[in-house]
Amino acid sequence: MGISHAMTGAVAWSALQLIHPQTTPVLVAGLAVTAGAALIPDLDHRDSTASRSLGPLTWVLCRVVQAVSGGHRRATHSLAGCATLAIAVQMAVQARPGVVGTVATAVLLAVILASVVHLVPLRAFKRGWLDEILAAVVAIALAMWPGLDLAMLGPAVLVGTLVHALGDAITRQGIPFWWPISRKNVRLARFKAGGWTERWVLRPAFVLAIPALLFWEPVMSFLGR
Template sequence: MMGYSHSVSAAATWLALNESGLIHIQDTPTLIVTTLVAAGAGMLPDIDHHSGTIAHSIPPVSQWVARLVSSISGGHRKGTHSLLGLAVFWYLAYGANQLLYQGIPLLALALTGLAGGLALRVFKAPGGWLGAISLSVATLYLDALAYMPWAILAGATAHILGDALTVRGINPFWPLTVKPAVASMLWRKSGYMALPLLGEAGSGRENLLTSILTLYIGAYTLAELGILSTYPLEGARALLSI
């Protein structure tokens, strides 16, 4: 999946989690901030790619970080695209929150600023990194920080699932390689798994899925603003039960 698709799917995942009640954010500013963080976290696993969007975000520091992460995590689509990687992302955000509660806000601000800034960048929002800094500081005054580890986990999980829908797939059990008894397109000898419904990254099918998810985000926004009377999943459920 491409960066924009990852961010859109991560934002849609976060909103769907809220609509389904698995998370429960009623305050709109908090929902906006956490959705942007989830959208940015939707690109976080590709921090293992030296020429990816994240590597080019704050050069040359981001390129050094990308190379370091890539060497620790075994290369592209390995450690950062695994269950272990998800646990590390969550723990990093959780640890940042704990430090913040002890009066050390730097890591939490950096993490929310990075994730939010990536989302603003990929959505081509005006303001650039100034917007990211404002977003990061805003989280201190909102009820958003408690949700950050979950927003980051949701975004990174959406990314990995998105990549699993492409031909190249992922190895969820990295650093282990679990080989199938009989290799197939779904589970290869290399241990990589895929349900390649989207084909190659950047395909027409990926664009179609991204468009549908964009419509979902749009409908959710209209419902949040009170312009639509029903939230999209609720509306879809009502339509299906007719």
């Protein structure tokens, strides 16, 4: 389910903070991007959060992704699919400030950010286009910001999409992680998607893990004084 995928993306980026400390802006941006990117593989399903996040734009993207990837939980849930998307994002970022690179970066960011905002349970976001407009404005501003370093986008997208794939790998259906080398589904466990384990065990664990990882170093430093 969307909220679980987004939370795993944020947990993964928080964990990276322990290995490779980041500046506050990069940390905050990375949390948002990995959470959104962790929803993007499900653009291959018309009812997913990502497919409904930007109205007609993601509706069309969903149909294209479905046709290219072979359907739900196929190419987009593979290592090759995750790497391809991350490379595409990085190429778009590196092509800035050119027009093509700026537009591509803005569109990709808009889809990623809109997917996250779409999960926010605010009534204002459930009526009209406020969430889509907010995501688009922020994405355009970031893509056009002179001299803004967006080098973290590619790695953040790779982390987010990979944790999505691994999250689906622990469900009963599994995923073709090694596609196109092998189309056989990989199953690391057999949890039911949306079941009680996800709702009452995994999600609370994610909620606790994010602040614990983010504040681990400061707390340990304080206690060590």
